[in-house]
Amino acid sequence: MVTIKDVAREAKVSVATVSRALNGSASVTAQTRRRILGVVARLRYVPHGAARSLVTRRTQTIGALLPDLFGEFFSELIRGIDLAARARGLHLLVSSSHGDSEETATALRAMQGRVDGLLIMSPHVDAAFLRDHLPGTLPAVLMNTSVANKRHATLNADNYGGAHAMARHLRGCGHRDIAFIAGPEGNFDARERLKGFRDGCDGKVRTRVLRGDFSEESGYRAGRELAALPIAKRPDAIFAANDMMAVGCLFALTEAGLRVPDDVALTGFDDIPIARFVTPPLTTVRVRIADLGHAALEQLVARMEAPDAPPAPARTLPCEIVIRASCGHAARKRSGSSSHHRRAGRD
Amino acid sequence: MVTIKDVAREAKVSVATVSRALNGSASVTAQTRRRILGVVARLRYVPHGAARSLVTRRTQTIGALLPDLFGEFFSELIRGIDLAARARGLHLLVSSSHGDSEETATALRAMQGRVDGLLIMSPHVDAAFLRDHLPGTLPAVLMNTSVANKRHATLNADNYGGAHAMARHLRGCGHRDIAFIAGPEGNFDARERLKGFRDGCDGKVRTRVLRGDFSEESGYRAGRELAALPIAKRPDAIFAANDMMAVGCLFALTEAGLRVPDDVALTGFDDIPIARFVTPPLTTVRVRIADLGHAALEQLVARMEAPDAPPAPARTLPCEIVIRASCGHAARKRSGSSSHHRRAGRD
DNA sequence: TTCCCTTATGAAAACGTTTACATTCGGGCG
DNA sequence: CGCCCGAATGTAAACGTTTTCATAAGGGAA
Numbered sequence: 001m002v003t004i005k006d007v008a009r010e011a012k013v014s015v016a017t018v019s020r021a022l023n024g025s026a027s028v029t030a031q032t033r034r035r036i037l038g039v040v041a042r043l044r045y046v047p048h049g050a051a052r053s054l055v056t057r058r059t060q061t062i063g064a065l066l067p068d069l070f071g072e073f074f075s076e077l078i079r080g081i082d083l084a085a086r087a088r089g090l091h092l093l094v095s096s097s098h099g100d101s102e103e104t105a106t107a108l109r110a111m112q113g114r115v116d117g118l119l120i121m122s123p124h125v126d127a128a129f130l131r132d133h134l135p136g137t138l139p140a141v142l143m144n145t146s147v148a149n150k151r152h153a154t155l156n157a158d159n160y161g162g163a164h165a166m167a168r169h170l171r172g173c174g175h176r177d178i179a180f181i182a183g184p185e186g187n188f189d190a191r192e193r194l195k196g197f198r199d200g201c202d203g204k205v206r207t208r209v210l211r212g213d214f215s216e217e218s219g220y221r222a223g224r225e226l227a228a229l230p231i232a233k234r235p236d237a238i239f240a241a242n243d244m245m246a247v248g249c250l251f252a253l254t255e256a257g258l259r260v261p262d263d264v265a266l267t268g269f270d271d272i273p274i275a276r277f278v279t280p281p282l283t284t285v286r287v288r289i290a291d292l293g294h295a296a297l298e299q300l301v302a303r304m305e306a307p308d309a310p311p312a313p314a315r316t317l318p319c320e321i322v323i324r325a326s327c328g329h330a331a332r333k334r335s336g337s338s339s340h341h342r343r344a345g346r347d
Numbered sequence: 348m349v350t351i352k353d354v355a356r357e358a359k360v361s362v363a364t365v366s367r368a369l370n371g372s373a374s375v376t377a378q379t380r381r382r383i384l385g386v387v388a389r390l391r392y393v394p395h396g397a398a399r400s401l402v403t404r405r406t407q408t409i410g411a412l413l414p415d416l417f418g419e420f421f422s423e424l425i426r427g428i429d430l431a432a433r434a435r436g437l438h439l440l441v442s443s444s445h446g447d448s449e450e451t452a453t454a455l456r457a458m459q460g461r462v463d464g465l466l467i468m469s470p471h472v473d474a475a476f477l478r479d480h481l482p483g484t485l486p487a488v489l490m491n492t493s494v495a496n497k498r499h500a501t502l503n504a505d506n507y508g509g510a511h512a513m514a515r516h517l518r519g520c521g522h523r524d525i526a527f528i529a530g531p532e533g534n535f536d537a538r539e540r541l542k543g544f545r546d547g548c549d550g551k552v553r554t555r556v557l558r559g560d561f562s563e564e565s566g567y568r569a570g571r572e573l574a575a576l577p578i579a580k581r582p583d584a585i586f587a588a589n590d591m592m593a594v595g596c597l598f599a600l601t602e603a604g605l606r607v608p609d610d611v612a613l614t615g616f617d618d619i620p621i622a623r624f625v626t627p628p629l630t631t632v633r634v635r636i637a638d639l640g641h642a643a644l645e646q647l648v649a650r651m652e653a654p655d656a657p658p659a660p661a662r663t664l665p666c667e668i669v670i671r672a673s674c675g676h677a678a679r680k681r682s683g684s685s686s687h688h689r690r691a692g693r694d
Numbered sequence: 695t696t697c698c699c700t701t702a703t704g705a706a707a708a709c710g711t712t713t714a715c716a717t718t719c720g721g722g723c724g
Numbered sequence: 725c726g727c728c729c730g731a732a733t734g735t736a737a738a739c740g741t742t743t744t745c746a747t748a749a750g751g752g753a754a
Binding site for chain 1: 391394396399406416417419426440441456457459461482484594620
Binding site: 348350351352362363366367370394395397398399400401402403 | 739740741742743
């Protein structure tokens with residue numbers, strides 16, 4: 001392995017000068033710098049990251065602690081984070097698939113000292129967990145969590161606002177009996193969406209809430225349950241707390257011979273790519289997931305650069321409603337049939 | 348920050364003993380070890396990764412160099428890699444979104460010294476590139492590349508075999524005029540799939556090849572082109588080189604008023620989750636993407652453990668055909684309508 | 695008792711950087 | 725001509741581990 005000493009010897013300077021030349025420090029003659037850079041290129045010298053980290057106490061790496069990598073949501077999220085990290089010259093260490101709180105703790109601990117900051121999104125993380133496992137010195141940004149922590153920044157999508165707006169939209173479409181397929185009870189996003197739905201309905205329409213866990217399977221079950229109801233008791237609209245459940249529900253409804261949106265309207269939440277591809281395309285709440293990742297990273301960087309700065313107020317990213325055919329609003333307007341191409345690029 | 352010295356002082360032993368106790372070395376009294384572990388827990392001591400790496404020359408991290416993180420393919424791939432890495436106690440450093448060869452080189456260089464091994468999947472990587480930018484000492488596994496390299500292991504999905512089998516399947520369904528929507532020309536997977544298609548048709552049926560680039564958009568364009576043909580010249584089956592193009596094509600066909608599979612059959616390649624959700628569900632070639640990631644990591648670990656071992660023959664992961672409704676084979680069998688639930692879990 | 699061997703522990707040298715401090719050198723000014 | 729000052733470079737001390745080698749303690753055999 002070629003070290004800085006080899007470069008120094010070859011360029012006939014001291015290691016200090018090589019280090020300075022490489023780190024862009026002033027006070028190195030242009031001529032000397034050129035000579036050094038030449039040797040560096042010739043020898044294919046690459047600084048040893050660990051050695052550098054040891055003395056600078058910086059790893060140039062940020063860690064992302066995620067609950068899972070399954071599905072399009074996380075794919076998008078990581079993409080957003082990666083893009084932002086790359087733009088800042090930071091590396092990205094990912095860790096996911098934590099079954100329980102114990103595993104999460106282990107993962108968090110293992111990242112200790114390998115990263116300069118942490119992006120955390122995990123259902124197992126609460127205030128007590130953080131206190132016990134996250135050293136106060138490590139900057140962190142919490143995503144989609146209820147933990148209102150003075151020590152760490154938090155960042156959320158506007159779950160409440162999005163669900164609220166969707167409920168109002170459904171009312172505006174003329175629906176008077178709306179069923180909500182909820183997410184897992186412990187989940188912060190899920191709770192906020194439910195609350196938004198309730199408040200958005202405002203007591204003006206009949207509502208009911210079915211259990212779900214964000215999985216396609218649970219949406220399918222809820223759909224079957226609703227489809228089996230006698231027509232008088234059947235809701236005229238269904239609002240699933242995320243798109244995967246909406247998709248599952250859609251299949252259950254179709255299977256039962258019900259047409260969406262003619263017999264029953266259906267909407268979701270997240271706007272994952274699949275939402276555009278099902279038939280009919282799904283009206284949903286768009287969460288700019290990649291942007292969320294991007295914003296989280298930016299916030300983390302801000303905290304890393306000023307660790308003692310004020311706690312930074314919890315930020316909320318706005319959501320917007322995306323109206324497609326499934327809600328029974330734009331259903332007749334066939335003009336927008338190729339609207340699914342609008343997001344074909346990598347926005 | 349609490350270091351090993353603090354632990355040593357507190358436990359009244361030398362740093363050497365602490366190190367030994369933590370690394371599970373024999374020859375540390377059970378009593379001493381207990382005492383040390385107690386102090387470690389009390390002080391919340393976590394070894395400094397960089398310092399450790401500096402001396403052991405191990406980072407316990409593997410890097411994944413990917414072309415992009417966009418779409419379900421890479422999401423699945425990363426998941427497979429992450430799971431396997433976690434099982435081995437390795438960290439995962441990801442780097443993606445490299446627009447050109449230059450960026451790829453930078454990324455590769457930046458990973459130097461931060462990882463113990465590299466998983467590489469990138470269109471910009473060829474033999475010359477590797478020679479110039481990858482030090483011979485760093486174990487690496489190449490995925491989906493044509494580079495048959497003595498220095499590095501390679502791993503591919505059975506693109507040829509899958510496409511070959513699909514072509515035969517389409518013939519078996521009675522189709523006699525098959526159009527193929529190809530992937531990008533420089534892409535190894537794409538070339539293999541095209542070759543498999545050609546050989547699978549075996550000159551027995553009429554064939555034609557349309558350009559594509561793996562994007563939904565390009566599939567859409569190809570679909571429009573085919574739909575615009577007079578009925579006598581229209582193919583009775585379309586085989587897209589990946590699922591995203593098949594989905595785009597499906598929308599173009601539907602938009603043009605053609606019914607799949609009645610007017611024209613359609614199949615894809617990859618079996619990304621979306622394939623199950625479109626209408627009709629897409630017959631496709633299943634690439635066990637997560638398994639591919641898993642296998643790649645295992646192969647990399649093998650190389651890391653025995654860097655001088657024989658080159659390890661290029662491995663190919665088998666593919667299988669998944670028959671759904673879009674190919675006009677099982678179209679009438681409505682029984683399997685809920686077949687999309689088969690993969691609802693995290694297989 | 696003396697010697698040697700085993701076993702647990704300690705002392706100190708690496709590992710490859712960065713950086714505070716010291717040194718050298720050349721030149722303008724008194 | 726000697727002085728001092730700034731600029732360029734060198735010297736060496738960190739950074740927190742692991743690991744080699746040395747040492748101490750205890751015990752059995754001669």
